[in-house]
Amino acid sequence: MLTTGTRGSDVTRLQQRLAAAGFNPGGADGIFGSRTRAAVVAYQRSKGLSADGVVGRNTGQQLFGSREAKYYDGRSDFQAGGTGGTTGAAPSGNVSEAQRRLAANARGVAMGMGGYNSQGLCATGVSRNIARSMGLNVYGNGNQIDNNLPRNRFRQVNMSLEQALRTPGLVLTWERTSTRLGSIYGHTAVTLGDGRSSASDFIESNTLAAERGRSGLKIFQPI
Secondary structure (H helix, E strand, O other), X not given: OEOOOOEOHHHXXXXXXXXXXXXXXXXXXOEOOHHHHHHHXXXXXXXXXXXXXXXXXXXXXXXXXXOOOOOOOOOOOEEEOOEEEXXXXXXXXXXXXXXHHHHHHHHHHHHOOOOOOOOOOHHHHHHHHXXXXXXXXOOOOOOOHHHHOOOOXXXXXXXXXXXXXXXXXXXXXXXXXXXXXXXXXXXXEEEOOOOOOEXXXXXXXXXXXXXXXXXXXXXXXXX
């Protein structure tokens, strides 16, 4: 599934396919931004699909064909040339608008703070993002913020980190990390949906690798 905030070679391929179909995505730069979303919406409308700007099962099959479609609503199923397999289920079938906003704003908040370098202010970054995206004031350290997420706006979901990273706009929290401050305050971040990255006060390009030094993961989805 590809949506606003996703980056990588799959987005580049999507942009190339949209351009070939006559829908200008603003260049093939591998960044799913506002122009790419507008191109997806226009394409979906032309095909009579739900115009939500998300490349899921139906849009992916229209763009890439059923045999090589990679983008399935909420399932991140990969199949090419008749081979492949399911890699996991997202917490719900569709990405909500709140998730899209959290993923889209996560990058901007992080770039306005530490960029690609941690400032030790992960909870501040996530709190700013939640306030900007959902109008909620949520406080606490990285290992406290999970207890302060209002349960009428967030629900805890049971899934692996690998699955979560393929879904945009989920809040990750860890009780402890391997750093001195992390052993006290934990860590928190928001998934970008590209299968690798998350963002808080900085953009962490490989969250799966960093997970080796962390424990007590919890994952929350905005309702």
